[in-house]
Amino acid sequence: MPERVLIYSRFPKAMMAPIAQRYDLLDSKGRPIAEVFSPQELSEVRVLISAGATPLPTDVMDLLPSLEAIICYGTGYDGIDLAEASARGIAVGHSPAANAAAVADLAVTLMLAVTRRLIPADAYVRSGDWAAAKPSPEMTPRPGNPGRRVAVYGMGAIGRKIASRAAAFETEVAYFSRSRHDVPYRYIDSLAALAEWCDVLIVAVRAGADTHHIIDADILRRLGPNGYLVNITRGSAVDEAALVAALAAGTIAGAALDVFETEPHSPNALTGFSNVVLTPHIGGHTADSHLAMQACVLANLEAAFQSRQLPYPVVTGA
Amino acid sequence: MPERVLIYSRFPKAMMAPIAQRYDLLDSKGRPIAEVFSPQELSEVRVLISAGATPLPTDVMDLLPSLEAIICYGTGYDGIDLAEASARGIAVGHSPAANAAAVADLAVTLMLAVTRRLIPADAYVRSGDWAAAKPSPEMTPRPGNPGRRVAVYGMGAIGRKIASRAAAFETEVAYFSRSRHDVPYRYIDSLAALAEWCDVLIVAVRAGADTHHIIDADILRRLGPNGYLVNITRGSAVDEAALVAALAAGTIAGAALDVFETEPHSPNALTGFSNVVLTPHIGGHTADSHLAMQACVLANLEAAFQSRQLPYPVVTGA
Numbered sequence: 091m092p093e094r095v096l097i098y099s100r101f102p103k104a105m106m107a108p109i110a111q112r113y114d115l116l117d118s119k120g121r122p123i124a125e126v127f128s129p130q131e132l133s134e135v136r137v138l139i140s141a142g143a144t145p146l147p148t149d150v151m152d153l154l155p156s157l158e159a160i161i162c163y164g165t166g167y168d169g170i171d172l173a174e175a176s177a178r179g180i181a182v183g184h185s186p187a188a189n190a191a192a193v194a195d196l197a198v199t200l201m202l203a204v205t206r207r208l209i210p211a212d213a214y215v216r217s218g219d220w221a222a223a224k225p226s227p228e229m230t231p232r233p234g235n236p237g238r239r240v241a242v243y244g245m246g247a248i249g250r251k252i253a254s255r256a257a258a259f260e261t262e263v264a265y266f267s268r269s270r271h272d273v274p275y276r277y278i279d280s281l282a283a284l285a286e287w288c289d290v291l292i293v294a295v296r297a298g299a300d301t302h303h304i305i306d307a308d309i310l311r312r313l314g315p316n317g318y319l320v321n322i323t324r325g326s327a328v329d330e331a332a333l334v335a336a337l338a339a340g341t342i343a344g345a346a347l348d349v350f351e352t353e354p355h356s357p358n359a360l361t362g363f364s365n366v367v368l369t370p371h372i373g374g375h376t377a378d379s380h381l382a383m384q385a386c387v388l389a390n391l392e393a394a395f396q397s398r399q400l401p402y403p404v405v406t407g408a
Numbered sequence: 409m410p411e412r413v414l415i416y417s418r419f420p421k422a423m424m425a426p427i428a429q430r431y432d433l434l435d436s437k438g439r440p441i442a443e444v445f446s447p448q449e450l451s452e453v454r455v456l457i458s459a460g461a462t463p464l465p466t467d468v469m470d471l472l473p474s475l476e477a478i479i480c481y482g483t484g485y486d487g488i489d490l491a492e493a494s495a496r497g498i499a500v501g502h503s504p505a506a507n508a509a510a511v512a513d514l515a516v517t518l519m520l521a522v523t524r525r526l527i528p529a530d531a532y533v534r535s536g537d538w539a540a541a542k543p544s545p546e547m548t549p550r551p552g553n554p555g556r557r558v559a560v561y562g563m564g565a566i567g568r569k570i571a572s573r574a575a576a577f578e579t580e581v582a583y584f585s586r587s588r589h590d591v592p593y594r595y596i597d598s599l600a601a602l603a604e605w606c607d608v609l610i611v612a613v614r615a616g617a618d619t620h621h622i623i624d625a626d627i628l629r630r631l632g633p634n635g636y637l638v639n640i641t642r643g644s645a646v647d648e649a650a651l652v653a654a655l656a657a658g659t660i661a662g663a664a665l666d667v668f669e670t671e672p673h674s675p676n677a678l679t680g681f682s683n684v685v686l687t688p689h690i691g692g693h694t695a696d697s698h699l700a701m702q703a704c705v706l707a708n709l710e711a712a713f714q715s716r717q718l719p720y721p722v723v724t725g726a
Contacts, residue, residue, distance in 0.1 A: 192552045199520040206517055212527050215686040216679040220672045234694030236509045258576030259513055354538045361534040368533040376552030
């Protein structure tokens, strides 16, 4: 009889299909687990799969007295209280770098699309306005990539891949992260100075309490009227109210966002801007990337049920 | 008194502004010149500016007996009958490579956008369907860039820049052109074999009579159901009816087009596809690129009026 795994977050069915072939899934479909499963069922759960960003507070851990491992599908684990997991001897695993290329690809796609007004350009052709020779202010020539100053905030696996891709467009790349890395890009020693320097600020820092709303009104002011913001990490890193205010006032040039503070909700105020590109948290969402993430999840699950060290650990268990 | 220059194609006013500062422009606004100007005015025209793709047949040359130089704004000159210009001692100039980075950037932007379904992704967020958790077949994970086979057809200044940008996304790049070049990409010795090999075919060959409809039903069949077509050169290179048929039948995966057979018209049949990205011939359309093209045009104009060799020649004049 297969082991049981609790699916704690809401996942599309296809993502869990390879997991379902080997395990018996208790799928909460993202609803509160106490409403979906009996205390008896929950008390037997040894391993769960979460989406990393989904909050998993101590009162949820209290419902799961046999929990030995939390396996995050994806790179992030910002919803998990790591100190509490550690204190309870619960191991935490993730899928490190499995989606780095896919996320970096989307980050650069977003930069290219927003600076070139790709969404309005496509709409201009489809609407017939181009054929009607109707002038469009959206189609005014804007600065191109050569010489553009691209700032990468965060120099992990994703940040490195963003930097190497962006550099291929004859841009100048610089970065800030907590520490200097052995990379061929200029290091700027604060986020504020990085925002002052750049034309495009790409947020690729690991999300957590220390980066909550780190892109605030002050950073956006430093980015300035020719500056674009691209966010592919977590919505929590950006103060969305400040971003909407900056876009409305024209104090930044535009923004491209794959992640939002309250997903799956993008602020309604954002949808009115033409200098914005919005995608539904699809950064890691390619076929190859899902295969790689599923391989990490399966390896973590197997180790967890055998009470071995997780091969892709964030927190070592008991 | 400033020299007079005939503006033969239809250009946005801003593009000609730096030219208008030094020359007196006879602007046809794209209408037939015989309808706009008197025979006397036309008989005095020594130099004209054209958009390269605009047909400039011999009967137009007949209206311009004093014509010494045709200056193309941009890289292309496929609308000009070069043999006839040469026979009449009319020099032809263009703006070589001035827009290569901008065009290559758009080519790669189009590849990234169409393979990632960026247009439907943005629409999914803006419509509220994401917030409503309405499933979208458009958002199914698809193959990513690492390992993707990207084919560049044509290895001029634009083709080279496309190849170096595409390679930064961990793709495998190959090319076909009339001759082998000293570039670090695999050479495939026919367009048919290139189309068979690749996942994405980017058309960057110089347009002309020899490349008219070179992307036809046979090439599209070889591209196959997982293959994407990207065209940033000229609409004439692609048989649009065959492309529409292939998209309708699902025998190719998608297409991204900046250029069309009859501009400014994109076939209505194309606008119904979600696996298509359409842009209004904005490849070379960045601020830096226009400055560079204007500098070429001004240098060519100055030489033409001084009866010197054009600094950026296609055909040497009398």
